[in-house]
Amino acid sequence: MTSDVWLPLRADDIDGLPEGLEYRFWDGGQEFPADPADCVFYVVPYMRPPGVAHRPLARMTSVRVVQTLSAGVDHVQSGLGVLHPGVRLCNARGVHEASTAELTLALILASLRGVPGFVRDQDRGEWRSGFHPALADKSVLIVGYGSIGSAVEDRLVPFELARVVRVARSARTTERGPVHPLTDLPALLPEADVVVLTTPLTDATRGLVNADFLARMKDGALLVNVARGPVVDTKALITELESGRITAALDVTDPEPLPREHPLWRAPGVLITPHVGGPTSAFLPRAKRLLAAQLRRFASGEPLDNVVFTTGA
Structure with missing residues (x-):
């Protein structure tokens, strides 16, 4: 048994x-560290294009677990059709909450x-003061109320x-109060000063x-997206930004990376960061703790945490 x-x-x-396990280091390089057919637990390289994560999957005939180091699994799940039934896909719940929540707050305040x-x-050496909104007294709507929300x-x-x-x-x-279903959004959006997207x-x-x-969304509202770019219709967002009716702060975009000439760069009232919600100094300690705990469960036959999908189920 591998x-x-x-x-x-x-x-x-x-x-x-x-x-009792044989650990192989692979961060997405051209050469595989061993025969993919012998891999039973595959931790997907972090912050690599989907094609990298998918490349060994068709040859992983013995794999039983695919573990991401990201909160979202959409970039991996799309390639799991080549695997045999019963493979568990696990996400990195518990790894990115601190970093992503910090950036969310930074985007709102900035x-x-x-x-x-x-x-x-x-940059121009100009001193220009002015009156700006405070976060105090605002109503914030969090769409996607999971661990990051x-x-x-x-x-x-x-x-x-x-x-x-x-x-959600x-x-x-x-303990903090009710969580509304997505179907309630049409009634909730007009009352929100800040709308934060944390949904998968x-x-x-x-x-x-x-x-x-x-x-x-109400006039003057702020949209903050730290989820995934395709959650937002980019063309529709640009139309609203150009009208000046709302503003936006985006850590993710569609497309991504955002091409140099894309009109979203030049849209008024938008702050863009290059998908940096997760990669901070907080990532490695939490990622290592997650992997060690998951592999101990795997080795002892205990149920794994963070299972979000099982092939063939």
């Missing part, structure tokens, strides 16, 4: 890995307080908000933020 584990991090750098304009003024709310708590409204795929109740990319959320969604 026991190869493919890791994009050096096994010697990860504390707590179980014995956009509301006019920081991009101040930076441009600094909850972490965003954790960091919003001290800012004296008027309220936080939570939306289905309704439920949390699925068939239900692709293009969720379309012309109708944007039209329902």
